Amino acid sequence: MTTPQPAEPQPAGGRGRHRATRERQPTAAPKAGRNLPVAIAVGCGLGALVLASLLIYRPVFAVVAAVAVVLSVIEMVRAVRPLEARPPLVPLLAGGVGMIALAWFAGASMLAVGFVLTIIAVMLWRLGDGPVGYQRDVTSAALIAAYIPLMAGFCVLLLVPGDGALRVIAFMATVVCSDTGAYATGVLFGRHKMAPLASPGKTWEGLAGSLLACAIAGALFMHFFFDRPWWYGVLFGLAIAIAATLGDLAESMLKRDLGIKDMGSLLPGHGGFMDRLDSVLVAAPVAYVLLASLAPPH
Numbered sequence: 001m002t003t004p005q006p007a008e009p010q011p012a013g014g015r016g017r018h019r020a021t022r023e024r025q026p027t028a029a030p031k032a033g034r035n036l037p038v039a040i041a042v043g044c045g046l047g048a049l050v051l052a053s054l055l056i057y058r059p060v061f062a063v064v065a066a067v068a069v070v071l072s073v074i075e076m077v078r079a080v081r082p083l084e085a086r087p088p089l090v091p092l093l094a095g096g097v098g099m100i101a102l103a104w105f106a107g108a109s110m111l112a113v114g115f116v117l118t119i120i121a122v123m124l125w126r127l128g129d130g131p132v133g134y135q136r137d138v139t140s141a142a143l144i145a146a147y148i149p150l151m152a153g154f155c156v157l158l159l160v161p162g163d164g165a166l167r168v169i170a171f172m173a174t175v176v177c178s179d180t181g182a183y184a185t186g187v188l189f190g191r192h193k194m195a196p197l198a199s200p201g202k203t204w205e206g207l208a209g210s211l212l213a214c215a216i217a218g219a220l221f222m223h224f225f226f227d228r229p230w231w232y233g234v235l236f237g238l239a240i241a242i243a244a245t246l247g248d249l250a251e252s253m254l255k256r257d258l259g260i261k262d263m264g265s266l267l268p269g270h271g272g273f274m275d276r277l278d279s280v281l282v283a284a285p286v287a288y289v290l291l292a293s294l295a296p297p298h
Contacts, residue, residue, distance in 0.1 A: 046276065050172065054165040059104070061168065062156050066100040069149045072273045075263045076144045079274075082258050086133065087141035091121035096149035103153035104160065111153040118145045147281065148274075154284035161297035163225075170221035171287040174237055175279050177213040178244040185209025199252040207245060214241035226295035236290050240283050247282030251275070 053060040073092050080087065095118025102110040122141040126134060158167040186206030194202045218237025219230040251274065255263065263274035 047172075047176070051169070054159075054168055058159055058165055061159055061165075062100060062104045065152055065156055066097050068273055068277065069096040069100060069152050072148045072152075072263075072277060073144060075272045075274050076148065079254075079258055079260060079263050080140050080144075082260070083140070084133070084136070085140040086129075086137050087144055088122050088125040088137070091118060091125045092141055092144055094118075095121055095145060096152075099149040099153050100156055103156040107160065108157055111150070111157065114153075115145060115150045118149070148277075151281040151284050152277075154288040155280070157288050158284070158291065163297065166225045167287075167291055170218075170225055171240070171284070171291070172280065174214050174217045174221065174240045174287075175244050175283050177217040177237075178210045178241045178283075179248075179279060181213025181241075182206040182210035182245070185212075195249055195252075198249045198256065202245075202249070207241075210241045210245060211238055214238060214244075222295065226291075228295050232294045236287075236294060239286050239290055243283040243286040244279035247279045250282065251278035 050061065050064065053064050070093055073096050074089070077087055077089050077092065095114065099111055099114035099118065102114040119138075119142055122145070123138055126137050126141075129137075155168065155171075158164060158171055161167065182202070183206070185208060186201065186203045189205040189209075190203035192204045193200065194204050194207055214237035215234045216237070217233075218235070218240065219233035222228045222233025222236060223230050251263070255261070263272035
């Protein structure tokens with residue numbers, strides 16, 4: 001990790017004040033430096049919760065997704081405060097839960113409608129606080145709505161078909177393989193930094209391990225879960241690995257811009273819910289599109 005340089009003198013107010021504030025904050029630490037046993041225990045607990053909700057009664061997974069959306073939205077609203085952004089929390093929470101419900105009960109088109117209605121609600125709600133910072137607050141709220149509940153809605157869309165539980169398991173297990181493959185290969189063989197400004201711990205060797213692990217997992221899932229050619233699964237796995245890596249890098253960049261180490265502290269060894277869902281959220285739309293194309297529901 002590079003040593004932070006002193007902030008350059010900036011004129012009072014505006015972007016200069018925000019930049020100086022961010023540069024005074026601690027930068028993000030690599031995930032490899034976390035308490036690994038605690039992180040594994042928490043990860044296994046979350047995995048068991050998701051698996052149980054899928055195998056016992058599928059609608060429970062939609063409820064779990066809605067709870068995760070609520071907690072993640074709260075984390076993001078708090079995280080953007082160093083930028084002096086104040087996205088309205090109430091319409092974001094209501095819209096987030098509404099989008100998950102629409103995805104489950106009404107499908108993809110109504111999920112999009114729910115997103116649009118959420119943005120309209122944010123714009124109307126924010127009118128009460130006057131014009132100062134209106135664009136900043138609405139824009140940050142739109143980012144949060146798109147990043148969290150809209151993308152999480154695709155996880156629920158995966159669940160809707162009769163074999164939806166298998167689709168969600170295949171998707172989430174492949175994302176886990178991406179994280180695990182990247183971590184193990186990076187620790188053992190990592191030498192070449194992939195994106196040092198965003199995530200100093202990520203290496204090209206780790207990415208190769210992620211791609212390999214996801215290709216194998218995707219081939220197995222596609223063959224045994226959906227009775228499709230194994231190479232369909234390789235395409236699926238590679239796409240999920242790339243999307244999951246981009247999601248991780250995007251959240252790392254957000255945290256560095258905000259000057260924070262973690263989005264929250266609810267999950268020991270991981271940080272916040274957003275620190276655990278960064279890969280899942282970006283990969284969910286990719287999984288939905290690919291599984292609908294490569295293994296369409298009967």
